[in-house]
Amino acid sequence: MRFLSLVLAYSALGLAPDAAAPGEAPVVDIHVHLWKGEESLRAYREQAKAAGRAVSxxxxxxxxxxxxxxxxxxxxxxxxNDGIIALAATHKDIIPIATVHPYDDAAALAEVERVAARGVQLLKIHPHTQQFDAADPRVLALVRRAGEVGLIVLMDNASIVPADNEKLFNLALAAPRTRFIFAHMGALQFRFWNMLALARTAENLFGDNVYFDISASVVIAADSPIEEEFIWTMRNVGTDKLLLGSDYPQFSLAKTLDAFAKLDLTDAERAQIRDGNARRLLGLD
Structure with a gap:
């Protein structure tokens, strides 16, 4: 009965869980690369369905x-960007994520405004693969404008560029009206983000505008010597600020969820991370 109620609820929202399986709560996978459009989406769905995973x-x-x-x-x-927007128009469970390059200056700002006007909620930029410095003033100008038009900025935070955590922390401080999702929560440098427990105690310092996805990092941490510290960091960051992501095709959703299931979290914490936080952040309810 509970599963049927979930199916009916998601159907009413236009988010039919294609890979639904009895007893498996649907998830919002916030970090999926569809490099080949429909072909990649079909492969992702088939993989999730074969593993009995429900994706909303x-x-x-x-x-x-x-x-x-x-x-x-x-x-x-x-x-x-137009391609991913078009894909979302024909698949109601797709949450389109656009991009720009901060060094394209006025063209980047114009594209931010254009995609926001077309209903996009998420903008992804990646210091490593796009080869830009997160501390560059053009990045700050971009993320501030993104926040002004209602975009949430998703940035890579795998600690594979110098001073990654520090630069992103300072960027979030400088753009308090922009909401950020830092992907991978610092990866193997996740300990830095315990800083947030302190930052929240400093008056008028931190805008509490940072969320994290735990894609990839959860696979490394689960069932490992650092697992307890990883969970400690998750709670210091705030489990209401964490989102689930697979980083497909590098990791499958099934592998991500298997790792997530190993973490010693409460049922309430799991529900928040699995889909509750994403639905609240993106206004999906």
Whole structure:
């Protein structure tokens, strides 16, 4: 009965869980790379279905891996964004994620405004693959404008560029009206983010505008010597600020959920991370 109620509720929202299985609560997977559009989406669905995983929302981006959104090619970036917007128009569980390059200056700001006007809620930028410095003033200008038009900025935070955590922390401080999702929660440098427990105690310092997805990092941490510390960090960050992501195709949703299931979390915490926080953040309810 509970599963049937979930199915009916998601159907009413236009988010039919294609891979639904009895006893398996649907998830919002906020971090999915669909490099080949429909072909990638079909492969993702088949993989999730074969593993008996129920997906109610897919945060889908077109770039990453072999498809980089480099500076100096705003027309290609615009076309890529239009492609993911079109995919979302025909698949109601797709949450489109656009991109720009901060070094494209006025063209990047114009594209931010355009995709927001078309209903996009998430903007992904990646210091490593797009080869920009998160401390560059052009990045601050971009994320501030994104926040002004209602976009949530998803940024890579795998600690594979120098001072990644520190630069993102200071960016969030400088743009308090912009909501951020930092992907991978610092990866193996996750300990830094315990800073947030302190930052929240400093008056007028931190805008409490940072969320994290735990894609990839949860697979590394689960059933490992660092698992307890990882969970401690999750709670210091706030389990109401955490989102589930697979980082498909690098990791499958099944592998991510298997790792997530190993963490010693409460049922309430699991529900928040699995889909509750994403639904609240994105207004999916």
């Amino acid at each position: 929302g897919i945060g889908a981006m077109w770039f990453g891996g072999p498809n980089q959104a480099r500076a100096g090619d705003p027309d290609r970036i615009r076309a890529g």
